[in-house]
Amino acid sequence: MAKTIEVNRLYAGNIHRKGQLSEIWKRLKKNRLAVAGMYFVILLLLVAVFANYIAPYPYDKANMVERLQYPSLKHWMGTDNFGRDLFSRLIVGTRVSLMVAAFAVTISLFFGSILGYTAAYIGGIYETFVMRIMDAFLSIPSIILAIAIAVSLGFGVTSTAIAIGFSNIPVFARVSRAAVLTIKDNEFIEAARSNGAGNARILIRHIVPNSLAPILVQISLSLANSILVISSLSFVGCGVQPPTPEWGSILSVGREYIGDFYPFLVFPGIFISVTLISFNLFSDGLRDALDPRLK
């Protein structure tokens, strides 16, 4: 499990390595909502990976005879305006949403943490310069910024991911900078330096592992936020475009049938909401478990 490895690395070099990890797990376990959220996130990941096996029909198989059918045993969530099975489309939509979100968060994590770490570590004019630019980015609401970037890249899956990824860089820059600032002046950093460790070694061996906790939480929060922004962008028509089964784009087509065909509107929204709720519950629980002082 990727999370375990991450958390393990977080406390690498600590004598109580196992103790720390099981402490975190114990604290997380106490929060039943967070555990429920975690299991749901895992379930979603499995659904995304095995989407093709879970979906009862091919997501793009049109059948004009069976268009706009209400939920039945044959089509659990009904069919859309081309007679395609909605359940299958939403299952494959899980994969699209999670993939785009993961790609976006990777971009923001990569650039954001490089900027944040270097800003905090180097300081001075460089830090002021970087953080002022990040402030300017943050003064544009993230959905608006994502729309702007998506416009210049053209619409589609990749450009949506890039747009959302870039619009989230400042958040990661801020979080990682703050994380480094809190540990930069600790004695163990000084000790490492007096032992002759160079900047790169200190950064990679000491600062990065010790500042991971808030970044992990931010990754989880940003995944949820990215999924929300993807569906919003696709809904207004600036994101993933209709033939691709994405929750927001399914909703934007379903909107035309708002007066007379409810499954088209209700089920995609439930998928988005449940996904966001479980990610947010898990993030909150993870934050409390990683840093008990915050509670």
Add this chain to the structure above:
Amino acid sequence: MIRYILKRILMLIPVLFLVLFIVFTINYFSPGDPVSSIVGAEATMEQRARVRESLGLNDSFIVRFGRYVLNVATKLDLGTDYITKRPVRDEIFERLPTTLSLTFLAIALASVVGITLGIISARFQYSIFDYMSTLFSLIASSMPAFWIGLMLLMVFALKFRMLPSSGFNSPRHWILPVATIAFNVLAIVTRNTRSSMLEVIRQDYITTARAKGLGEVKVIAQHALKNALIPVFTVIGVQIGRTLGNAVVVETVFSIPGLGSLMVTAVKMSNFEVVQGCIIIIALSFCVINLIVDLLYAFLDPRIKGQYMKAGKRTIAKAAKSGGSANG
């Protein structure tokens, strides 16, 4: 205090300049060509070149950016909408009040209802009401605003025909959009009021107030609330950006002629001048709102005010940094 306010206003200028730069750069690399939308597809190469020259599109990036900044700064001129041939500024300012009032009404509604729910929840902790409102805020804070809008529209406008489904003419039209936009913030405000209230209620001075025989309403309203609300206001301030973003998306659900629908239409028509103008104005509104919120804190919280009064440079810079918090 006045010096602090002036300083904060001056600090807006570099941020806005950077916003202009970011938006202009994004726009500069956009694939669309305004010339085609002006002269039409059948124009000759010569015509195109002439239009291109007259718009100054042949100049270098720096020259064009400089000209844009100069126009914005001196005349508030955001360029011309190539499709309607009207100044972008006029189009935006016709619609800006709608979007801003939607945002403000939603924030106001969410604050009033959220704070009330939060207080009741905290006062009757572990009651049925508390569980219900906690569950509600848990779910509602994670629901996408545009979907809430669609659901409300489906139920109240189309199923029961209680409220109009689109347009923005009478107060009845405002109910659904404002409720939709308020939903997320309402949930977050409820949750934060509850936890901050619970913290305050356990403090000694509340016990003292009760011990000296003060009525429960007075204890809550006069003693506890004052301190409990400060962190809640911070949260509301942080949520304004998200609300503004939500308003932009929700406008398309209810076909409200606001900034959001202007921007989305412009995006679809590759009308970049308008998109650029919208983003700049939204960022400007957001910065100004944040500034106002920050100044309000100073008035609300005597501790912060005291800081500013005798503050050296460091504390102000620190406060300013923590004030302009993350959005999204």
